[in-house]
Amino acid sequence: MGDDDIVIAYANPLDMSVIRLKAGGVLNNKYGSFAHDIIIGKPFGSRIASKKGNGHICFLAPTPELWTSTLPHRTQILYMPDIALVSEFLDLRPGKVVVESGTGSGSFSHSIARTIAPTGTLYTFEYHAERAAKFIEEIATHSLTSVITPTHRNVCKDGFGLTDTADAVFLDLPSPWEAVAFAKETFKKGRVGRLCSFSPAIEQVQRTCEELEKCGFADIRMFETLIRRQDVKTLKKRSIPTRDSATGLVEKNDTKKDGGKKRKRAIKLSDDSADGEDVDNEDEEAAEDEDGNSNNDEDESEKLIVSRTIAKVAGHTSFLVFASIFIDQN
Numbered sequence: 001m002g003d004d005d006i007v008i009a010y011a012n013p014l015d016m017s018v019i020r021l022k023a024g025g026v027l028n029n030k031y032g033s034f035a036h037d038i039i040i041g042k043p044f045g046s047r048i049a050s051k052k053g054n055g056h057i058c059f060l061a062p063t064p065e066l067w068t069s070t071l072p073h074r075t076q077i078l079y080m081p082d083i084a085l086v087s088e089f090l091d092l093r094p095g096k097v098v099v100e101s102g103t104g105s106g107s108f109s110h111s112i113a114r115t116i117a118p119t120g121t122l123y124t125f126e127y128h129a130e131r132a133a134k135f136i137e138e139i140a141t142h143s144l145t146s147v148i149t150p151t152h153r154n155v156c157k158d159g160f161g162l163t164d165t166a167d168a169v170f171l172d173l174p175s176p177w178e179a180v181a182f183a184k185e186t187f188k189k190g191r192v193g194r195l196c197s198f199s200p201a202i203e204q205v206q207r208t209c210e211e212l213e214k215c216g217f218a219d220i221r222m223f224e225t226l227i228r229r230q231d232v233k234t235l236k237k238r239s240i241p242t243r244d245s246a247t248g249l250v251e252k253n254d255t256k257k258d259g260g261k262k263r264k265r266a267i268k269l270s271d272d273s274a275d276g277e278d279v280d281n282e283d284e285e286a287a288e289d290e291d292g293n294s295n296n297d298e299d300e301s302e303k304l305i306v307s308r309t310i311a312k313v314a315g316h317t318s319f320l321v322f323a324s325i326f327i328d329q330n
């Protein structure tokens with residue numbers, strides 16, 4: 001890491017921030033005080049102790065994913081689940097030419113730039129003067145000016161000012177239907193152009209689809225990205241209850257031998273093991289670290305990694321409408 005570099009100060013997945021290293025600078029946060037001079041010269045990914053030595057932070061190289069997690073929000077932004085789907089369905093890859101509006105906070109712009117670099121170009125349009133200016137500053141700092149061409153413009157009123165240029169168009173606008181006809185003009189001739197529009201409300205989707213049809217787009221489809229988390233745990237394998245343990249015979253015998261110590265455990269096993277749920281006993285808790293992973297020295301064959309889909313689905317962000325069109329040579 002060098003003087004003037006942008007780095008991500010990563011404490012944990014929920015606590016990271018972006019900083020610019022400056023000789024003589026200091027990062028102060030709840031983990032302690034971190035002199036930039038200690039960080040400068042170390043490789044990206046280094047885990048560095050605070051001045052007092054009681055806190056640690058990792059300093060990571062910025063990536064579009066980390067930028068999306070730390071960027072200053074000027075608007076609502078696109079997050080990775082949507083970004084992944086849109087990038088795939090718009091067939092983004094190195095060399096592609098993409099038109100985007102609005103730029104907003106530039107979350108998606110950074111991912112597009114990485115995907116199409118070094119030979120592709122992203123033309124991104126934003127009508128809010130301050131946001132457009134801030135984004136121009138950011139891409140200069142992030143050395144992305146060779147891939148991104150930002151423009152301050154109202155695309156619903158003035159169009160994109162591009163013809164025979166784009167492979168793909170991405171719209172994240174309050175009234176995307178007003179930009180559809182202008183978007184069509186930007187596509188390369190003699191090729192199939194792909195468009196995606198991102199809208200939070202179904203009424204916006206309906207109006208956009210009507211306009212897409214009117215303009216001759218085909219293969220109009222809508223998707224919604226929802227995250228389903230998996231709860232992954234390590235459990236201790238246990239044998240299937242025998243007739244004796246099920247009837248309590250073992251309990252009685254064990255109670256005699258160990259003065260009642262094992263009785264509690266036997267009851268727990270028969271209570272909990274029947275429905276495959278996690279075991280809530282002291283032995284098990286002691287074997288798990290903070291992340292729920294087993295950390296004792298037991299034989300690996302005694303452990304079982306299980307996962308379960310968490311029923312609650314994270315909230316809706318937006319609907320994604322995709323469409324494509326073949327543009328004639330004439």
Ligand SMILES: C[S@@+](CC[C@H](N)C(=O)[O-])C[C@H]1O[C@@H](n2cnc3c(N)ncnc32)[C@H](O)[C@@H]1O
Pocket residue numbers: 075076077078101102103104105106107108109125126127128131153154155156157172173174
């Ligand atoms: C939700 S934000 C886009 C967020 C962006 N996709 C991101 O990931 O950071 C929508 C942006 O569109 C801009 N916008 C709205 N109408 C526009 C128009 N007619 N022309 C250009 N930009 C427009 C707004 O100013 C706003 O910054």
